[in-house]
Amino acid sequence: MTVAAVSILTLALLIISVILVISISANMGLKYVQDKIDIRVYFKGNVEEQDIMAFRSEIQKYKEVKAAEYISKNKALDDFKAANAGKPDILKAVEAVEENPLLASVNIKAANPEQYDIIAKSVENSSYRDNIASINYQQYKLVIDRFNTTIKTIRKTGAFLFVLFSLIAILITFNVIRMTIFNHGTEIEIMRLVGASNNFIRLPFVFEGVIYGIFAAVISIILLYPIMKVVTPYVVGSAYVQIIQADFIRYFVLIFIAQLFVGVFLGIISSILAIRRYLKV
Amino acid sequence: MIEFKSVKKIYTGGIMNTCALDDVSFSIDEKEFVSFVGHSGAGKSTILKMIYAEEKPSSGEVLFNGEDITHIKPKGMPLHRRRIGTVFQDYKLLQKKTVFENVAFALEVSGYPNSEIRKSVPQILEIVGLSNKAENYPHEISGGEKQRVAIARALVHRPALIIADEPTGNLDPISAWGIIQLLMKINKLGTTVVLATHDKEVVNNIKRRVITLDQGRIIRDHSKGRYAI
Numbered sequence: 001m002t003v004a005a006v007s008i009l010t011l012a013l014l015i016i017s018v019i020l021v022i023s024i025s026a027n028m029g030l031k032y033v034q035d036k037i038d039i040r041v042y043f044k045g046n047v048e049e050q051d052i053m054a055f056r057s058e059i060q061k062y063k064e065v066k067a068a069e070y071i072s073k074n075k076a077l078d079d080f081k082a083a084n085a086g087k088p089d090i091l092k093a094v095e096a097v098e099e100n101p102l103l104a105s106v107n108i109k110a111a112n113p114e115q116y117d118i119i120a121k122s123v124e125n126s127s128y129r130d131n132i133a134s135i136n137y138q139q140y141k142l143v144i145d146r147f148n149t150t151i152k153t154i155r156k157t158g159a160f161l162f163v164l165f166s167l168i169a170i171l172i173t174f175n176v177i178r179m180t181i182f183n184h185g186t187e188i189e190i191m192r193l194v195g196a197s198n199n200f201i202r203l204p205f206v207f208e209g210v211i212y213g214i215f216a217a218v219i220s221i222i223l224l225y226p227i228m229k230v231v232t233p234y235v236v237g238s239a240y241v242q243i244i245q246a247d248f249i250r251y252f253v254l255i256f257i258a259q260l261f262v263g264v265f266l267g268i269i270s271s272i273l274a275i276r277r278y279l280k281v
Numbered sequence: 282m283i284e285f286k287s288v289k290k291i292y293t294g295g296i297m298n299t300c301a302l303d304d305v306s307f308s309i310d311e312k313e314f315v316s317f318v319g320h321s322g323a324g325k326s327t328i329l330k331m332i333y334a335e336e337k338p339s340s341g342e343v344l345f346n347g348e349d350i351t352h353i354k355p356k357g358m359p360l361h362r363r364r365i366g367t368v369f370q371d372y373k374l375l376q377k378k379t380v381f382e383n384v385a386f387a388l389e390v391s392g393y394p395n396s397e398i399r400k401s402v403p404q405i406l407e408i409v410g411l412s413n414k415a416e417n418y419p420h421e422i423s424g425g426e427k428q429r430v431a432i433a434r435a436l437v438h439r440p441a442l443i444i445a446d447e448p449t450g451n452l453d454p455i456s457a458w459g460i461i462q463l464l465m466k467i468n469k470l471g472t473t474v475v476l477a478t479h480d481k482e483v484v485n486n487i488k489r490r491v492i493t494l495d496q497g498r499i500i501r502d503h504s505k506g507r508y509a510i
Binding site: 190195196197198201 | 361363
């Protein structure tokens with residue numbers, strides 16, 4: 001029975017740990033992608049710089065916009081050269097053209113990734129639309145959507161599974177501890193008769209629950225690494241396995257503390273529930 | 282010290298409700314030695330349980346030192362129990378603990394310091410005459426001795442009241458009389474004793490107050506009573 005209690009507690013802890021690791025990683029991945037994305041509004045070659053600046057200051061007024069950076073034609077060329085520094089063919093081709101072939105642009109970063117649609121639409125419909133050569137943002141939308149749905153699915157199924165297994169764990173631990181209490185029936189009766197406080201009577205059984213929780217936490221942290229290795233590719237796709245495993249090692253202590261905390265918490269809840277009826281006055 | 286005011290106790294359940302106590306009123310003063318007598322089911326144990334607040338009356342009041350204990354809060358319960366020592370027919374000793382440890386247990390759970398335990402327990406064992414059995418386990422001693430251990434445990438935290446529910450029920454007449462004499466000695470030292478018994482010999486020899494119960498009612502309350510049903 002003790003084995004049953006510890007193993008079901010371990011299972012609950014493993015589920016919460018896997019969810020924790022994956023959602024930490026997915027969040028970090030999302031943040032990484034979010035930092036890279038922006039809306040690039042390219043202006044036609046004949047548009048004056050002051051018009052572009054006017055557009056920039058207007059767009060900055062929106063609360064959805066976190067930042068708007070002006071990139072002049074020259075800056076664009078420098079950036080392009082720097083990006084292609086190792087490719088002499090391309091550099092030569094650029095220099096062969098007398099006039100700067102690149103367009104000036106404004107890079108817009110949204111406060112919230114879900115607002116790129118709104119921003120892009122309002123730019124498209126603004127009074128500046130005749131000056132705009134193109135708006136570029138579509139390419140990141142898919143990645144963001146995928147991250148968002150993945151995180152949401154993980155959280156939902158994870159929370160459901162965690163609650164389910166926590167309940168099962170509490171139920172089983174509750175019964176195991178109740179058996180221990182039953183075996184100590186006379187002792188509890190005598191304790192009550194000679195005036196032991198309820199906490200004094202409760203303590204050893206709560207301690208038992210705590211021990212189960214600690215055991216479960218230790219076992220699950222040992223099992224977690226191999227499980228993560230097997231499970232992650234199915235959940236988030238093999239591309240992110242490396243990131244997740246790196247995160248796992250980085251957050252090892254945090255995860256273990258979380259497991260200990262949850263394990264001990266479940267153990268205490270179970271034991272308090274189990275002893276409750278024996279303390280009724 | 283103890284006062285019952287028209288206490289009723291009805292056990293619900295089963296086919297019919299059972300009336301364990303019906304309009305019971307009495308009071309017990311400090312340093313009294315009171316015996317409750319009556320057949321099984323007359324309500325002796327119910328009265329005793331109400332004194333240590335294990336049972337609550339269906340109606341009426343139970344006062345302990347003027348304080349209503351029928352509405353005692355769970356938190357106040359341990360403190361109430363520490364004012365009372367209890368002794369039962371089945372001794373209720375812990376088999377895995379020695380005589381000394383069994384007696385010490387009552388002090389440990391109330392949070393007494395070790396120094397106090399090492400001092401008090403031998404004194405009490407001396408009073409009940411078990412100093413030489415301190416390191417024995419309950420299964421190594423006789424029934425009478427077991428009951429002495431139980432009395433020692435009930436006494437060790439120096440309660441003002443000892444409740445003994447059929448303490449001689451499992452004992453031969455000689456051991457039983459020894460236990461009663463011990464209770465009388467404790468009473469003489471200043472502790473109130475409330476005894477429940479259906480042992481005629483015992484009651485007739487005590488020659489103290491006897492309250493006779495029948496079917497949940499007090500039918501007799503004599504200050505130098507005899508067992509007469």
